[in-house]
Amino acid sequence: MNRSASDLPQTPYSEFLNHFTTSIASLFEKENIDNLSLSRGLPPSVWKEVMNLKPLSVAVPKEFGGRGMIVKECLGILSAASYESLPLSLTFGINIALFLEPLAKYGNEAVKEDIFWHFLKYGAMGGLMITEPDYGSDALNMRTQNELKDNSYHIKGTKHWQGLTGMADYWLITSRNLNAEGNLGRDVDFFIADTHQREQNIEVVEYYDNAGLYMIPYGLNKIDIKVPEQNKLIPETTGLKMMLDILHRSRLQFPGMGMGFLKRMMDDSMKQCKERIVGTSNLLALDQVQYQIARLQSFFTLSSAMCAKSCSISGIENDVSGSGIHANSMKALVTDMMQEAAQINVQLSGAKGYRISHIGGRGIMDSRPFQIFEGSNEMLYTQISEGILKDMRKKKTENFGTYLAQDDKTREAVKLYNKELDFTINNPLSQRKMIDLGKIIARIITINDLLELNASGFDQELTDNSIQMVRHEIGVLLSSISHHQNLNALNDISDKSDWKAF
Known part of the structure; x- marks a missing residue:
């Protein structure tokens, strides 16, 4: 028998994922994930049980005994893990996008077999x-x-x-x-x-x-x-292009880590609002609570669209070194939504949410670095705007809506926001305006992906609500751009700034 041949039964993916999902939920219930989260690391015995489920087999090629590096399977594992623990999902994400996929695509054939064998057989891990x-x-x-x-x-x-x-x-x-x-x-x-x-x-x-x-x-x-x-x-070709391909692929698969986390924030928040009685009714009777739950549902919906799109474009058979705008949009927007979802969950949970042993409380800190690593979101939003504006100049198009209507990434979505996006850009923008513009572009791209998913049968009401939620967000961002003042930090605030002197 070839050493690389797997002793893993190639069970149907739905069965494999269900077994992983139920096993992780059971393990973390038995070990009490809330208590585990209070200390650094996981006990070796818990890691062993996790890795015995062969979660990383989804990112090992079939010829080396794995499940075949199917993006849908990789994102499914990331999502299932992040529903229970965002750090666990990130651990898998590091292994999958930043080690196993680059190894499969760019590694020397002489080293692949032994490394993949150690991942499957001994639960090895890798990073970047x-x-x-x-x-x-x-x-x-x-x-x-x-x-x-x-x-x-x-x-x-x-x-x-x-x-x-x-x-x-x-x-x-x-x-x-x-x-x-x-x-x-x-x-x-x-x-x-x-x-x-x-x-x-x-x-x-x-x-x-x-x-x-x-x-x-x-x-x-x-x-x-x-x-x-x-x-x-x-x-x-070049190492630089290889690095861009690796990093963009990783960013395109961030929604897998965000998906389960966003669903958990939504599910737990809904449960809290149904069960928490204030006066004569539950929290859901409050208008502001309805809005916050609707936002969580919109986050869930937009992340679903990103995952579906990623499945069709981010496999290792594709060169995504030139897909910076789409990759940066997914990474920045989904991580912003993760942080906001945790904040909403804690707010709706009241005092009990403000604890590390509460999934919302630790979710604030666990999701925060996602907005920083692999490119801070401010930088990514700026790069999105720079890429679009550069192409607008190249095509001699000043009207923002007209340009987006010609781009495959935004063509369908822009039809929904014709009124909002009908403006011209003919002057250089400050970075603070570029960031807001990047946020708008990221949302338009994601709505475009959502329309594709909806055409395949995804829930119409969730789709419609997300379209309206994004319309509101675009309006706020456009207002921010138009009202930005040239405010700069003062070099010295010591003079006449001590209130006690007055």
């Missing part, structure tokens, strides 16, 4: 190291270097804020080649490090006291390793 202490989102200026010596790449540098720090068995590490003149090349290289090999082990200098996501260790990593030549990922 890009971020450096001095360069954050400015990844192209990273200082981690690689140099080929005697059939091995010597990699040196410092990375931090990698999820699964000190816990992952394998790492994808980004670096730049050190040339003969001692300068770093402009392109980016990716290498696989197997931490169980002495020369590839990565030193954890410090573990961070992350404010949320307690289950996942983060920290500062010192890299001084040697890896064989075959551990280098093989780009189709």
Whole structure:
């Protein structure tokens, strides 16, 4: 029998997902996930039970014994996990989008079998190291270097804020080649490090006291390793394009992590509002509560549309290096919705919601970094606007609505908002206006995806309500753009600013 042949029965996906969903719910009920969330990490016995369910088999190719890397299956696992625990879902998301998918698409055939075998057989985990202490989102200026010596790449540098720090068995590490003149090349290289090999082990200098996501260790990593030549990922063209393909694919699959979390916030909030009696009726009798629940249902609906769209465009067979606008829209909007959903849930839950042992309370802190990592949302919204405005200038189109009506990503949705989007842009916009414009574009793109899903039979009332909710949000954002004043921070506020003197 071939080593890569799986001993996993290839059960139908619905059966596989149902078994995973019920098992995780039962495990976390038995172990009390609310108490587990009060301490760092998960006990090894709990991790073992989780990984025994083979959740990451969805992201292993069939020829290596996995379920075949079907996006629908990957997002389904992410969603099922995030309904119970957002950190657990992020752990899977890191493994799937930032290690297993890049390995399957760009890895050397000589190393794939052994790594995939360890994931399936022993519950191995992998992560990605890009971020450096001095360069954050400015990844192209990273200082981690690689140099080929005697059939091995010597990699040196410092990375931090990698999820699964000190816990992952394998790492994808980004670096730049050190040339003969001692300068770093402009392109980016990716290498696989197997931490169980002495020369590839990565030193954890410090573990961070992350404010949320307690289950996942983060920290500062010192890299001084040697890896064989075959551990280098093989780009189709350039390393930069490969990095964009990897990051955009990850952003396109963020809705999988958001989906279950948003549904949990919606379900728990609805239950709370039905059961909580104020005076002679429950909370649902209040108009503001109706609006908040409707918002949660809209978040659920828009995330559903994103997941469905991602299934058709984000598989590894597709090159998504040029899909920045769609990818950034999904990542930024779904993570904004996650944070807002947690805030709503806590508000509706009252005092009991303001506890780490409450899923809404810890959900505020657990969802918050989603708006920051893999590109802060302000940066992504700005990039969305820059991409659209650049193309508008290229096509010599000043009317915003007219342009969107010609773009496949927005063509159908713009018909619903003709009145709101009928304006021209013929002057440079400040960044604060670009961010608001990016938020509008992200919503139009998502409504376009929702109309596609609705045409396939998705619930009409949920669709209609989301269309109206987004109409309201677009109106607020347009008002924000038109009323932005050129307010800037003052250099010195010490003079005449102490109220006690007056």
